[in-house]
Amino acid sequence: MAKIDFGGVIEDVVTREEFTLEKAREVLKNETIAVIGYGVQGPAQALNMRDQGFNVIVGQSPEFKSDWDKAIADGFVPGETLFPVADAAKKGTIVQYLVSDAAQRILWPELKECLNEGDALYFSHGFSVTYKEQTGVIPPSNIDVILCAPKGSGTSVRRNFLAGAGINSSYSVFQDYTGRATERVLALGIAIGSGYLFPTTFEKEVYSDLTGERGVLMGALAGIMDAQYKVLRENGHSPSEAFNETVEELTQSLIRLVDEKGMDWMYANCSATAQRGALDWMPRFRDAVLPVFKQLYENVKSGKETQRVIQALSQPDYRNVLEAELNELGNSEIWKAGQAVRKLRPNHKE
Ligand SMILES: NC(=O)C1=CN([C@@H]2O[C@H](COP(=O)(O)OP(=O)(O)OC[C@H]3O[C@@H](n4cnc5c(N)ncnc54)[C@H](O)[C@@H]3O)[C@@H](O)[C@H]2O)C=CC1
Numbered sequence: 574m575a576k577i578d579f580g581g582v583i584e585d586v587v588t589r590e591e592f593t594l595e596k597a598r599e600v601l602k603n604e605t606i607a608v609i610g611y612g613v614q615g616p617a618q619a620l621n622m623r624d625q626g627f628n629v630i631v632g633q634s635p636e637f638k639s640d641w642d643k644a645i646a647d648g649f650v651p652g653e654t655l656f657p658v659a660d661a662a663k664k665g666t667i668v669q670y671l672v673s674d675a676a677q678r679i680l681w682p683e684l685k686e687c688l689n690e691g692d693a694l695y696f697s698h699g700f701s702v703t704y705k706e707q708t709g710v711i712p713p714s715n716i717d718v719i720l721c722a723p724k725g726s727g728t729s730v731r732r733n734f735l736a737g738a739g740i741n742s743s744y745s746v747f748q749d750y751t752g753r754a755t756e757r758v759l760a761l762g763i764a765i766g767s768g769y770l771f772p773t774t775f776e777k778e779v780y781s782d783l784t785g786e787r788g789v790l791m792g793a794l795a796g797i798m799d800a801q802y803k804v805l806r807e808n809g810h811s812p813s814e815a816f817n818e819t820v821e822e823l824t825q826s827l828i829r830l831v832d833e834k835g836m837d838w839m840y841a842n843c844s845a846t847a848q849r850g851a852l853d854w855m856p857r858f859r860d861a862v863l864p865v866f867k868q869l870y871e872n873v874k875s876g877k878e879t880q881r882v883i884q885a886l887s888q889p890d891y892r893n894v895l896e897a898e899l900n901e902l903g904n905s906e907i908w909k910a911g912q913a914v915r916k917l918r919p920n921h922k923e
């Protein structure tokens with residue numbers, strides 16, 4: 574493993590140079606990889622693996638018609654490479670469990686009967702295994718249990734792959750029955766198109782992932798945008814002005830500079846006026862939200878967050894509830910204003 578210095582802390586990382594695609598093909602040459610669930614991660618991982626010459630089949634409940642049809646549109650053939658969940662899981666020597674986390678709990682009694690000695694059960698999230706008291710997902714002892722979690726949306730897993738780039742993933746071995754669990758998970762990580770792979774545990778993966786998506790990546794991001802937009806609007810600024818100063822300038826300019834060379838680089842490319850103010854206000858924002866992040870991590874660790882997910886997602890009308898909530902967000906003034914702002918971009922495609 575390569576030793577890499579992350580800001581003064583040395584960590585192990587597996588790179589594509591070290592664990593090559595050829596090696597991955599060799600490790601997985603006799604495996605049938607059954608991707609169970611054709612939602613967001615399922616298609617991305619299945620297609621990347623298929624494109625790279627791995628033996629992939631898909632397992633999907635036909636009742637989820639749009640996902641079943643999507644698999645067919647992507648070239649999977651019913652009865653040949655596309656099957657109902659149990660049939661695919663029985664055929665697979667590696668079973669990638671990529672239905673939603675809540676569905677993993679529901680399908681588990683059926684799925685576990687399909688696992689044969691020496692199979693590998695693969696997750697892209699530490700959820701089901703870590704919170705086993707809530708999910709009941711306790712794998713049998715005669716299989717490998719592994720994790721490879723791309724650190725991005727399945728949409729980016731596929732797009733980055735097609736663009737010739739990768740997305741980084743974390744990986745872990747929870748149970749090594751065959752003695753091949755590590756090489757299997759690394760080979761799968763490369764097969765799904767990861768740029769590099771860094772080791773974690775199931776528990777660390779799920780704690781950090783749930784914190785990240787509820788925090789900076791999604792929840793906090795939308796929350797602080799909303800707060801700033803509201804204050805600008807209350808002070809008489811127009812929707813376009815408020816949106817531009819809250820979202821558009823970030824996504825079109827400043828976050829790209831952060832992506833390119835870091836926060837100091839973005840600051841360095843802004844005015845001296847902006848730099849002074851941002852440096853002064855940064856600790857105030859940090860200190861204001863620190864208790865919220867601490868509470869968030871506590872809730873994740875104690876199982877409150879996963880309990881909430883399982884409870885909410887098991888309601889029969891949950892899809893409608895979610896759709897209504899997303900519609901409300903999309904139809905709020907800030908994101909309506911965003912739609913109009915995006916239309917003005919010269920390369921507008923929406
Ligand atoms: N969405 C993403 O980009 C990411 C997802 N993950 C993880 O990957 C795994 C899969 O997540 P997603 O792709 O988001 O899943 P998803 O929420 O899109 O669900 C996948 C598919 O599972 C099937 N399904 C759902 N409920 C079912 C049920 N009761 N019976 C039978 N089939 C059912 C549906 O066809 C659904 O489209 C999860 O563990 C998730 O945490 C990890 C990183 C990112």
Ligand SMILES: CC(=O)[C@](C)(O)C(=O)O
Nearest residue numbers: 723724725726727782786
């Ligand atoms: C895209 C990702 O990694 C998330 C945000 O954690 C998720 O979709 O669960």
Ligand SMILES: [Mg+2]
Nearest residue numbers: 723724725782
């Ligand atoms: Mg994630």
Ligand SMILES: [Mg+2]
Nearest residue numbers: 698782783786
């Ligand atoms: Mg997540």
